[in-house]
Amino acid sequence: MVTNPVNWLMGLFSLDLGIDLGTANTLIYVRGKGIMIQEPSWVAIDKRTRRPLAIGAQAKEMIGRTPNNIVALRPLRDGVISEFEITQAMLGYFIGRVHQQSIVPMPRPRVVIGIPSGATEVEKRAVFDAAMAAGAREVYLIEEPLAASLGAGLPMADVRGTMIVDIGGGTTEVAISSLGGMVVSRSLRVAGDEMDQDIINYIRNKYNLFIGERMAEDIKIQIGSAYPLETEKTMTIRGRNLVTGLPEALEISSIEIRESLQPSLQVIIDTIKDALDEAPPEIGADLLDTGICMAGGSSQLQNLVQRLANELKMHVWLAEDPMTCVARGAGIVLEDLNRFQHLLVDVDRSSKQRSG
Secondary structure: OOOOHHHHHHHHOOOOEEEEEOOOEEEEEEOOOEEEEEEEOOEEEEOOOOOEEEEOHHHHOOOOOOOOOEEEEOOEEOOEEOOHHHHHHHHHHHHHHHOOOOOOOOOOOEEEEEEOOOOOHHHHHHHHHHHHHOOOOEEEEEEHHHHHHHHHOOOOOOOOOEEEEEEOOOOEEEEEEEOOEEEEEEEEOOOHHHHHHHHHHHHHHHHOEEOOHHHHHHHHHHHOEOOOOOOOOEEEEEEEEOOOOOEEEEEEEHHHHHHHOHHHHHHHHHHHHHHHHHOOHHHHHHHHHHOEEEEOHHHHOEOHHHHHHHHHOOOEEEOOOHHHHHHHHHHHHHHOOOOOHHHEEOOOHHHOOOOO
16 A cells, blocks of 8 residues: 555656666666667776766776775675675665656665565665665565566466576576476576686686776676687786786687686586476477576576586577666566466555655
């Protein structure tokens, strides 16, 4: 029951939003308009007051370059909230940006947010509360593999089984679905961040060179791969020599980076194999025809699809615009909440409306 008519009225003129609140990036789908926000999940704050000074791409640019009184951080780790108030500020900022052209001074949108399938009750509640505190009128949660499946266009309602592997920044979500629900699911806190850390560790151990997170991510994107490249690449990297303490540059090859990524990739592959092993034989047979759909930003690692197809002996394919699948799937749910009600995570209904 709505107790504040002002909030209710503002809600009528607010935009419905599908949100992928990711460890590495936050994406917002606006109903009827598509993806409107695609920004890094970074916030620069004043250490003393904890007040946000920059959010998104602007904050990410500050990594490793801030004075002592400012720190750039990500308020989410492993797909869940680690800094509640900063996450709330980031969400509020993005919601406000979406409504910049709106006549509503204080938007009260309905939102659907993707969460890891392995999130605890406390972690789910933190996402719900942060979105409400950021200005949402109603908040609905959906497990990320289900949202990614919808966004990728998989026929989830069919009797034939489908499978999705969503590799983001903080988590890898593996799910086998049939008849509109998950039959087998795995949520693994090994994904893009772990790959970056693998690269940092490898270069430190082999070359005594310390590189930052941004450099590691750039290396992964430019020359990282899961399977031999047709033409191997090299890249000049820069960091601090741990022996001399001085800045240093050196050239590294895609072969070395592929070697560095093996630990994380093997964990992901083993998790996919475990999920396939748990699937009923009938669904396993379906998957030989339907294959495995890859989604998430880190699924775009060069030749990862080929590596998985070779190891699993199955058809593996990359979803169209894999990075936006969760946000688009959340948007599809918004289009018909009644139809997709069974996919939503159960949250204490008594607090779904803002009391004002």
